[in-house]
Amino acid sequence: MSCCSQKRLELTRELSSKKESKEKSSSPILKNVNTKFKYTGNTAWFYRGVSTHIRYHFKYHGHIIIIDPRDTSAAMAEPFLENIV
Numbered sequence: 625m626s627c628c629s630q631k632r633l634e635l636t637r638e639l640s641s642k643k644e645s646k647e648k649s650s651s652p653i654l655k656n657v658n659t660k661f662k663y664t665g666n667t668a669w670f671y672r673g674v675s676t677h678i679r680y681h682f683k684y685h686g687h688i689i690i691i692d693p694r695d696t697s698a699a700m701a702e703p704f705l706e707n708i709v
Contacts, residue, residue, distance in 0.1 A: 659696050660708040663687045671705065674698035 663669060663682035671680045673695030680689050688708060691699050699705050 659691050659693050660688055661691050661696075661699055662706045662708050663689075663704060664706055665704040669704060671699065671702065 663685065665682070666685055668684065669682045671682065671691075672678070673680065673692055675694040675698070676692050678692055678695065680691060682689060682704075696707075700707055
């Protein structure tokens with residue numbers, strides 16, 4: 625019986641390590657995300673980060689601000705913000 629439990633333990637370890645490697649590869653690497661955003665609106669505008677709650681102030685059309693990587697995914701959905709590559 626001990627051989628069966630040993631094999632089960634080995635299989636469990638293999639499956640959990642495969643699952644961890646899949647999770648690591650599918651998660652986005654936020655350090656590499658360009659976080660500069662250009663404002664395309666006509667007047668001054670405030671944007672509050674969804675994750676950090678930081679208040680970003682765009683003072684004029686074309687103003688470029690660096691946004692925290694934790695807020696970039698939500699900022700990309702804003703119609704007045706353009707991600708600078």
